[in-house]
Amino acid sequence: MNSKDAMKVLVMLAVAVAVVASYCYARVDLGMTLAQVDQALEQWLSKASQITILIWGQIIVAAIAGLAYKVWRHHRNLSTNNV
Structure with missing residues (x-):
């Protein structure tokens, strides 16, 4: 068991x-x-549960925004390379 697994076990025990x-x-x-x-x-x-739903909603929005930014940056780099 590495230190990361041990830390997970300790956190679970602390929560319990x-x-x-x-x-x-x-x-x-x-x-x-x-x-x-x-x-x-x-x-x-x-x-x-309401807070969990809110957090997951924010994570999904951030993931979509990050993906949209990567696509936009890729298209911008393609258009500047063609000029």
Whole structure:
């Protein structure tokens, strides 16, 4: 296992620990019932999915814009070479 794979495993473990710690904090420190925790989790997942959709939309737009720029630059270079 190289260092990149080890780092991925550590990040996944950190996320799992953060989820468990957040659940324990909500249940014990905030005194939330299981239904309240479930409701908060559903709200968070809804927001997370909206943010994920927004990010992927921006990535797609950036990829299309980058491709359009490459095509434009290629055509511009062809037209300046023919002059």
